[in-house]
Amino acid sequence: MWPGCGEPNAMWTGSKVKSRRLGSLYKPPRGLPSFSLGAGGDPPRPMFPLGGVRRPPRSRLLMPSVAAGPFDVSLKPLVPYDQAPGAGIGRMSIDKTYRGDLDATSVGEMVAAHTAVPGSAVYVAIERVTGALGGRSGSFVLYHTATLTRGAPDLRITVCPDSGTGELAGLTGAMHVDIAEGAHSYRFEYTIDSP
Secondary structure (H helix, E strand, O other), X not given: OOOOOOOOOEEEEEOEEEEOOOOOEEOOOOOOOOEEOOHHHOOOEEOOOHHHOOOXXXXXXXXXXXXXXXXXXXXXXXXXXXXXXXXXXXXXXXXXEEOOOEEEEEEEEEEEXXXXXXXXXXXXXXXXXXXXXXXXXXXXXXXXXXXXXXXXEEEEEEEOOOOOOHHHOOEEEEEEEEEEOOEEEEEEEEEEOOO
């Protein structure tokens, strides 16, 4: 067993291990620390810091970029699947035009539900964005999850994993939307992990 992952079935003695079960000596696998028994039968202790243990390589640390600008959106009602009286579920098509650092258009669909409590609702949406981001051309998918709890909003817009194409392959990130005096704007924090 790995040290610290359960009850060991062997005693680590210097650079070799004596198995209680087999009674034979063998070297520990490459990359594992050697252990020695403490005085008076104390638990085994590493002969060198665990920092010397081989570990999987860490992923590259990517600094996020920020894109910002205005956008226009057009929503059109679609026929909902659930048309029962009082269902409160609706569907809409999404057409957007992004300007600024993200020069693109998008199409998508939204499903929303309203409740009997004023100010409480939920919606989910998916939009496929096509254009240029920071001078890179391609497309990607954004998915929305939003709740409104008695007037308190919580909106999250995130890039769908592995949805980037072209020069936007490897794109990850999240978009924040602001609406002021009827005008829409976005702030898009993203990274592109190019191969």
